Amino acid sequence: MSSDPIPDPTRPAGGPRFRRRAEARPDEVLDAALDLFTRQGFAGTTVEQVARHAGLSKAAVYLYFPSKQALLTGLVRRAIVPVADEALTRIAAYRGDPRPMLRQLLTLVAERLADPKALAVPVVVLREAVSVPEIAAMYREEVVQKMVTAVVRLLRQGVEGGHIRPVDPELAVQSVMGPVFFHLVLNQVFGIGRAPLADLLETHLTILFAGLEPEAGR
Amino acid sequence: MSSDPIPDPTRPAGGPRFRRRAEARPDEVLDAALDLFTRQGFAGTTVEQVARHAGLSKAAVYLYFPSKQALLTGLVRRAIVPVADEALTRIAAYRGDPRPMLRQLLTLVAERLADPKALAVPVVVLREAVSVPEIAAMYREEVVQKMVTAVVRLLRQGVEGGHIRPVDPELAVQSVMGPVFFHLVLNQVFGIGRAPLADLLETHLTILFAGLEPEAGR
Amino acid sequence: MSSDPIPDPTRPAGGPRFRRRAEARPDEVLDAALDLFTRQGFAGTTVEQVARHAGLSKAAVYLYFPSKQALLTGLVRRAIVPVADEALTRIAAYRGDPRPMLRQLLTLVAERLADPKALAVPVVVLREAVSVPEIAAMYREEVVQKMVTAVVRLLRQGVEGGHIRPVDPELAVQSVMGPVFFHLVLNQVFGIGRAPLADLLETHLTILFAGLEPEAGR
Amino acid sequence: MSSDPIPDPTRPAGGPRFRRRAEARPDEVLDAALDLFTRQGFAGTTVEQVARHAGLSKAAVYLYFPSKQALLTGLVRRAIVPVADEALTRIAAYRGDPRPMLRQLLTLVAERLADPKALAVPVVVLREAVSVPEIAAMYREEVVQKMVTAVVRLLRQGVEGGHIRPVDPELAVQSVMGPVFFHLVLNQVFGIGRAPLADLLETHLTILFAGLEPEAGR
DNA sequence: CATGAATGAGTCTTCATTCAT
DNA sequence: AATGAATGAAGACTCATTCAT
Known part of the structure; x- marks a missing residue:
């Protein structure tokens, strides 16, 4: 619907002082x-x-917006673009032990989702996915799929390089992302777990990284 | 549509068309x-x-049911009782290396949730928690809280006994449950990940157990 | 509907002790x-x-009862018979100054309506008359009309005999019945006026009888 | 049915068919x-x-209107204000023989209620008082109570000044208002009594005023 | 641009009424 | 005689959507 007339909040002061409304x-x-x-x-x-x-x-x-649903899709569309691509490019080129990269990646995600505003979209998507399959599809293709693919690639490369234990990357993604996701849901939906996300991340990484360590005897 | 034997519109309004036993x-x-x-x-x-x-x-x-909402709460209530208590008693008495117990527990959960019927209730709760806080509360107290508490206790006992790496049990719960949960969501909501739950569980446990292994040098 | 199987509460004890139900x-x-x-x-x-x-x-x-409405009509039918006929016969034969008769009549009515049970039917009729014209008609013909006719006749006869002031009997009925009726409504509907019906009646009769007194100078 | 100009079923659902000013x-x-x-x-x-x-x-x-009931209360509220206050001020200041004032007052009421529109509200209130006690209360406090109080005051003052027979004003109100009220009910509910209200009023006043005359011999 | 006014299409809920047992 | 179970019909209320101004 081209409902995005380039908000551009960086525009230097110089236009009308009180243009008010419209635009944004x-x-x-x-x-x-x-x-x-x-x-x-x-x-x-x-x-x-x-x-x-x-x-x-x-x-x-x-x-x-032409309809109520358009608000939902508009919401998702607006939130999608930046998130995934950023992670994608960062990871695509990476070679070597995936763990530092994973730390960076998860830290980035954690920081981003610390802002309730940012967290809100995925939560809404999760909830409305059933009634509006359209947004589930959009989110899957634009965010989830890309994210998962990136991590899978990272892990595979790590396994092939012998940097981490030989696990099936497709299956190991869950071990990387799951704990963070789980915490968010517990927090958002059930109000359980007041610990700061940073602490949680540290524990998660400790266990995960030790768990990924290649077996000594091999 | 075809379930209307002898519509007979001459009969005055009202009156049942079918009759069956109640009970169930x-x-x-x-x-x-x-x-x-x-x-x-x-x-x-x-x-x-x-x-x-x-x-x-x-x-x-x-x-x-007195209202539409009562269907929702009734649904949750019906699903709640057995689930949590079973896990709870199983775990409460356990002493020793938590890992075998965790394997049992997660296997149990995985088996249970392999049945779409069983999985349906949590998924619905997750989705409707916002509009009907009542069921979120019910589920939190009766299922989530108990589950989390049990796992926390298991981990703490393992840490104290030196069976596993000294992690904060409250924070480590996510590492235990998160991956399974993550997979279910990916599967149910986004249709990603066709791998059998058993395989996923194996990978998860491999990484988790290695990650929980106490540091050799310590 | 012949829904009245002759309750007959006077039946002498002699039937089954515990017939319970049915019958009444x-x-x-x-x-x-x-x-x-x-x-x-x-x-x-x-x-x-x-x-x-x-x-x-x-x-x-x-x-x-064949329908909900039948309860209403049944209610009215049951309450109707005795009331009006009693007054009717009493008055029809009367000759002379109507005032003693009016006192008797109003006293009778007042006593009767002192019982909330008895008052209930007219109140219900009043209220539902619009939605169920049937009962309005029934009540009008069986009770109101008879009552009014009787009083009119009584007054006319009094006027003709020179016992009371020459008023149009048709118009004077209101002066006889109105005050009592007004009090009942105030009481029942609005909860105004706690004075005992007997006192009200006395005041009413005092004014009414003085008002009906034939002019001295004529 | 005939109020549907150009149904045009091809137009998507929703949208107004008519447009008129609001305000009234x-x-x-x-x-x-x-x-x-x-x-x-x-x-x-x-x-x-x-x-x-x-x-x-x-x-x-x-x-x-936020609800169906609000129509009822709105109806009563709209009808309430003017009626009672008018009568109240008229009477409050009066001193002397109450009878001329009563004639004025009842004539006013009769004129007012001759308009079926005006009569409708009290009739509806009477009928719905039970199901919606709220409107009974409103009407009692705003109309009935004020009216009764005014007449009581008028009578008391008349008794004290020796202008009328010494009756209990609280009890005599019925004799003033009752006949008019009775006629209205007979008319509205039962369709009895075709005589013009003016004639009825005259008969009522004749009897009432004679009845209120102080005893000669006293 | 913006909105007040309006509406068609539903949705939950209630209830008088019926019938197999 | 009595009832538990069932239902068709209807009614209050909501809401996404539209258009004249």
């Missing part, structure tokens, strides 16, 4: 939608609520 | 609800659909 | 219905409630 | 509601009917 509107609407969807679910949120939350009228929302 | 009815309704909620989400499923799926009229559903 | 059932159902209709209105009462209140199952109610 | 809408809706409630009772009227009667869609009614 679609983004504001998405922010409102994300906030409400996170707290009340997609079905539990009305377009009217989103509009008020963004300081607009209901009809104005339809000026930017 | 509530359970049948819950089965239908679970199936539909899993595939379409709670909000995306109408009571009418649940009723037809269970071979009843809409009104009959309200004979057994 | 329809009356018990009507009692329950009256109680509930009075407190919650006709529309606000479910057949289930009536049944439980009478100690029966819903279906049993339909054994005695 | 709530009042129009209340008018429609009053009309239907009067004829069919509150329970016997659907919101859809009210809407169509007012030339709107059901949903539009909910734009102005």
Whole structure:
């Protein structure tokens, strides 16, 4: 729908002082939608609520988004691009013991998801995936798949280079990502586990790295 | 549609078209609800659909459940009891190297969740937790909390006995459960990862157990 | 509907000791219905409630009454017969100053309506007359009309005999019945006026009788 | 049915068919509601009917009133204010023989209630008082109580000044108001009594005023 | 650009009524 | 005689969506 008119917040001051509204509107609407969807679910949120939350009228929302679902897909689309590619390029070229790279990668992810704003999109996707398969597909192809593929490649390369224990990379991905993911869900959905993500990450990496260490006797 | 023997529109309104014994009815309704909620989400499923799926009229559903939400809570309640207690007792008494016990536990969980029926409830809970905090609370207290507590206890006891590397048990839980959970989500929500759960478990345990091995030099 | 199997409470003891139920059932159902209709209105009462209140199952109610409305009409029918005829015969034959007769009549009415049970039917009729014109008609013809006619006749005869002021009897009825009726409504519907009905009646009669006194100078 | 210009089923669902100014809408809706409630009772009227009667869609009614009950309370609220205060001020200051004042007052009431529109609200209140105690309370406090209080005050003052027979004012109110009220009910509910209200009032006042005359011999 | 006003299509829920047992 | 089980019909209320202004 081309609903993204290049917000460009870096634009140097020089235009009209009080242009107000427009321009950044679609983004504001998405922010409102994300906030409400996170707290009340997609079905539990009305377009009217989103509009008020963004300081607009209901009809104005339809000026930017053709339907309620478009808010959801718009949300996901907006969150997708930067995340995955960054990780992808970083990893693609890497050679050697995967562990330092994994540490970097997981730290990056952890930092990113420490911001509730950033965490919100995946959580919403997780929840609404069933009712709107479209976004599940989008997220899978654009984020999950890329992420998984990157880690798999990294592990495979590590195994082949003898840097880590010879495990099936496809199966080992879960051991890398699972613990972080698990913690997030426990935290977000059930409110369990107050420990800072950094501490959790450290424990996870300790066990994971020791677990990946090639067997001495081999 | 074809279930309407002799419509006979001359008969005055009201009156049953079918008759069956009760007794198992509530359970049948819950089965239908679970199936539909899993595939379409709670909000995306109408009571009418649940009723037809269970071979009843809409009104009959309200004979057994006072509201649509009651279907959800009923579903969770029914699934809760056996799961957690079993694991709990098994673990509470255990002393020694936690790893064999962990293997047993995870194998049990994996077997259980291999049945889509069994997996359905947690998935639904995960999705609807936001809109119906009640069921999130119920599930947290009755299942998640117990499970986590049991594993924490097992790990602590292992650390104290010197059987495994000295990690913070509270933080290490994620490393035990996360990979399995991650796989399930990838599978259920995104349709990624066709590998049998047993294989995944083996890889996970290999890495985990090696990772928990106490440092030789210490 | 012939739903009135001659309750006959006067039957001498001699039948089975514990026949229990049946026999007086329809009356018990009507009692329950009256109680509930009075407190919650006709529309606000479910057949289930009536049944439980009478100690029966819903279906049993339909054994005695063909429909919910039949409860209403049955209620009115049961209450109608004795009331009006009694007054009618008493008055029809009377000759002379109507005032003593009016005192007797109003006292009788007041006594009768002092019992909330007896008052309940007219109150319900008043309320449901619009939705069920049938009962309005029944009550009008069987009770109100007879009552009014009787009083009119009494007044006319009094006027013709020179016992009371020459008023149009048709118009004066209101002056006789109105005050009592008004008090009942104020009391029942709005909870205003705690004075005993007897006192009210006395004041009413004082004013009414003085008001009906033939003009001295004429 | 004939109100659907160019159905055009090819247009996607939603969207208004008619457009009119707002402003007077709530009042129009209340008018429609009053009309239907009067004829069919509150329970016997659907919101859809009210809407169509007012030339709107059901949903539009909910734009102005949050619930069906709100129509009822809104109706009463709208009718309440002017009625009672008028009578109140008129009477409060009066001194002397209450009879001329009573004539004025009752004439005013009679004129007012000659309009079926005006009569409808009290009738509806009377009927629905049980199911919606809220409106009974509102009406009692705002209308009935004030009216009664005013008349009581008027009578008391008349008794104290020796202008009328020494009756208990609290009990005599019924004699003043009752006949008018009785006639209205007979008329509205049972369709009895075709005589014009003015004639009835005259007869009532003749009897009442003579009845209130102080005893000569005293 | 923006919105107030409006609505069609549903959804949950209730209830009078029926029938096999 | 009595009832538990079942249901068709209907009604209150919501909401995504539209359009005149």
